[in-house]
Amino acid sequence: MLLVGRVSKSTKMSCGKSQHILSTKMILDRCKTILILSSVVCTIAVVISLHNLSYEVRFSKPFSPIPAGSYGNYLEHISEDNHTPPPPKRPDKARDAEAVVSLNAALEMKKVGKSDKALKLFQHAFALSPKHADILNHYGEFLEDTKKDVVKADQLYTLALSNYPEHTGALMNRQRTASIVENLDREMLRKIDEKREALLSIPENSSALRRAKKEAYFQHIYHTVGIEGNTMTLSQTRSILETRIAVSGKSIDEHNEILGLDAAMKYINSTLLYRLRDITMGDILEIHKRVLGHVDPVEGGHFRRTQVYVGGHIPPGPSEIQKLMTQFLEWLNSEDAMDLHPVRYAALAHYKLVHIHPFIDGNGRTSRLLMNLLLMQAGYPPVIIAKQHRHLYYQHLQTANEGDVRPFVRFIAQCTERTLNLYLWATSEYSHMVPAIGEPHILTGEGFGDDLL
Secondary structure, eight states: TTTTOOOOOHHHHHHHHHHHHHHHHHHHHHHHHHHHHHHHHHHHHHHHHHHSHHHOOGGOOOOOSSSSOOOOOOOOOOOOOOOOOOOOOOOOHHHHHHHHHHHHHHHHHHHHHHHHHHHHHHHHHHHHHHTTTHHHHHHHHHHHHHHHOHHHHHHHHHHHHHTTTTOOHHHHHHHHHHHHHHHHHHHHHHHHHHHHHHTSSSSOOOOOHHHHHHHHHHHHHHHHHHHOOOOOOOHHHHHHHHHHOOOOOOOHHHHHHHHHHHHHHHHIOOOTTTTOOOOOOHHHHHHHHHHHHHOTTTTTOOOOOSSOOOTTTTOOOOOGHHHHHHHHHHEEEEEEESSHHHHHHHHHHHHHHHHHHHHSSSSSHHHHHHHHHHHHTOOOOOOOOOOHHHHHHHHHHHHHHHTHHHHHHHHHHHHHHHHHHHHHHGGGGGGSSSSSSTTTTTTSSSSSSSOOO
């Protein structure tokens, strides 16, 4: 009877082994479950982060400015050797009084319907006293009422408020025009995006697109150095880039400016264009190193160590540059900045960098290259700012310094559209996608219009 309930030793061992195998299997199953759940959570997190990208700038099809297989061999510039700041302008009471008289005469002409005479008187008053809030406000009302130019009127109201924030008339007018102008700007950006999509739809192996890229590349370098005062012609610029042979009668520096910009563009195209991580301080220094490397290898890739004076703008002192550049890069890589429309984002990056003016020379070229890097990453071609529009470029930078950056952003948007038009015209097989492509001289033809301001 005692033997009935006794379990044999071999049976015990068998049961223990089975339990051990069962326990191991359960642990493995739990590990698999945890791994699967972790993968699901990571996938959801990635999807959410991608969903938060408004314009998908970093994931758009980048626009390479150089055809495959073709690599081969801010303010008006003044001499930066002059370290004497411009003397501050003192208020001129006689000019202000004359400006008010001209304003009153303009209002009388407006009242009796003589708009042409009124316009000349408003322009005279504005030229005499460009920061007088009453002149700015009444001039804006005139442009809005008689010329139907809401954009310039809104710019004048904004300028009036930047000089006199409590001006009642300008405040009421600005509240009315702000939303109208914003809608007009958005519509302009929408049309630009349509042209970008038309350009991106052209196959990469299109011979017409390859030719357009090659010609636009020469145009871009020619106009970019031309803005800074380089006197090379387009054909001479092309010859230097293609043959590396010097042009008779031209300075070494002018040759080196062209070669430096070419080196910087190729560096961007091969190194930065397809990279997904943030733009760093080193990236900007590397761009500048190539821009200035042929002209001034000592200063190329280094922040300035002296104070400079550029037109009416006094940039920050050399001791502030490192801190300001760190803040600039924080903004440049922030979600708020990248949520902007790519054209606005790139234009603001250009303005912010050129305002800091971190280098002794080459600030404008480096800022325009950074702007074009951001645009190319978003699928736009590098923007060509025609040297013929140099005065508008500097004028809008000055307006931005006075508190209204929108005219500068609008100017860059117009240059972007004209550059797209150039590509679409050159690849005319695809031009039916966008109406009214225009003529070959679209980069320098009419359309911008000299600012009445």
